[in-house]
Amino acid sequence: MSAETPTPQDSGLPPPPAPNKTSSLASGSYPDESFRPTILHLGDDIRWNHRLYVELTKKFKVERTYSIGREDFKQALKDRRWGDFVGIYRPFWNTGGEMGNWDKELIDLLPKSCKIYASAGAGFDWVDTRALAQHGTIYCNSASACTESVADAAIVLILSCYRAIAWSFLAAQSCDTEQFQDANQNIAAVTHNPNGTVLGIVGLGRIGMRIAEKATRAFEMKIVYHDVVRMEEREEQIGAGWCATLDELLQTSDCVLLATPFNGEVLLSTPQFAKFKPGARLVNIARGKLVDEDALSQALDDGVISAAGLDVHANEPNVNPKLVKKKNVMALSHTAGASVESHIGFERLGMENLLGWLEKGESGVVSPVNLQWLKRD
Template sequence: MSSATPTPQDSGLPPPAAPNKTSPLVASSSSSSINTSESRPTILHLGDDIRWNHELYVELGKKFKIERTYSMGREEFKQALKEKRWGDFVGMYRPFWNTGGEMGNWDKELISLLPPSCKIYASAGAGFDWVDTRTLAAHGTIYCNSASACTESVADAAIVLILSCYRAIPWSFLAARSCSPAQFQDANQNIAAVTHNPNGSVLGIVGLGRIGKRIAEKASRAFEMRVVYHDVVRMEERERELELGGEAWCASLDELLGKSDCVVLATPFAGETLLSTREFGQFKRGARLVNIARGKLVDEEALNRALDEGVVSAAGLDVHADEPRVDARIAERRNVMVLCHTAGASVESHIGFERLGMENLLGWLEKGEKGVISPVNLQWLKRE
């Protein structure tokens, strides 16, 4: 997701406090008003200062001794861990997706340097393809994401991309922005022959988690689309909540692709490409593709071929395989809407990321793993 966010004035919310690197709540020194540092377990706050949830951060500082890393790079961070600079810290907190990650991917090399005492990592953002959650679990560390905080923003962006695919919004937008009368007239006169309303068409959602569910709600209720879905397990209770009907579940990805007029990817990246040449061969001819999940789920060369051949008639991509680089052949197409991984970028998402991370840490301190709100690796967790 992009580092750009709306201003507080745009959102109608109070402005964030100015950074304060000398605050007793973010320094390692003790304060009698918060309890002595010796009585509090230590956590690492990775990256920038808190911007929104200041009262909750005060509460966090009463329960934990908070150490700061700011924008520490990977090698310096590794050396600090080797030197045990922060002692036996129990957790880590990363409140923003675009800061505090300067140490790069959380792989075996990095995780092996964590102290055995580190039991929880609470981080912003929905995706976690940059962190080896299984290795963290083997280390005994619970990883918590913040997917629920950006659900509304991502689902809204998915709807924008769906509509852009059906109504050729990129073509119209680019023609108007060109300020060329010829391009304007071309779009004005010819778009109607190739665009459609989404009403009544089949929306196939890959991944019916929180975000997938919210996309289904918006698309089915506002645009009267018929939703089908594929996931690793059937979600019958969610089907009933969404009033999808008994034919909504697709036991295989191929089944979903064959039924869908528009395919939306809303599933985590598990290390393997999901859509490549074989899968595009299962698409209805002229179907559309929207990706608000992870760029590496799609083989972009295969997508280019599918677009060239008309197998895929339009695409809406918030994410890309080699970010921050965007495939030039994809980006120049007037039937493709491309964004800068900003689907979840909103003030409300930022506020939620901050808050949920702290709530995970406070819940863990009170109740252990039963107190965490959004863990993603408990199924592999090594317990003492």
């Protein structure tokens, strides 16, 4: 579906009000009902939620960037090519990000009228959400749209760590009889069922909670968790134990799962791996930079950690060959959240955030992540 919409001049509508009137848009309202505030649609065309997109184009004037590199994008902002746009919409994680990381350099070029950025995906390590907030812009992610897909992939990785699925798979795929026989004859001596073991989840947010639900129902695993805040209601729902410190969780868990945002610091390195239960496992479906990969490789070689399941990597799209070539490591290509259902949800949730903001302002956004720092006019 084309995202082009008629300009006010093409449609016979009056021209937009002067720039000094756009401040009223921060509350989700605008003075002239015939004026559609402008949003930037980054990247490719809508693929699924066409009816909702029609509604969006009725409420907003949509400008398109398509594929545009960082320097061209910066120049366009300096030239005010799109005027005083009030929002940004990025419906897909694999398109619309050609301008690179959204750091202060880029954010400072946004017009003051830009009050909301609605983007696909769960992670936001590529965008400085605090700088956006100081600019007065709410950042909204789409984590809820990919929750089911990420949780399913996490279960695959957990099971692989316990049952050496990667070793068995690669041996069979090699078509080498010696590798096949090696796996066939020796895997049973080093693998276990996950039933009744302890899954320690770092980050009991929406995704972490869903993984916990699946793990308890499918494998009857016991759940402990660590987070920046204690979530007693969720504890009761899944019978989870609270670990006040990360060290406590590491010392308690048979399998450690990372489901927490990256805040700029490595979470697990040699000192933390030394506190794992001997032979424990590690699964990471969060961000690769949370883990010191060289330290993890050494911990696997030393048997401190018996297996790892990694959807994410520290230097994507490059992967650490020392890690991924180990037969006790199951590695994916950052695809845990990749499904048609996730992408449909990314599209929809971004539009719902924009429409909700337009109707109710800050209270209308569905999935904000930086309100705690938001600079309000």
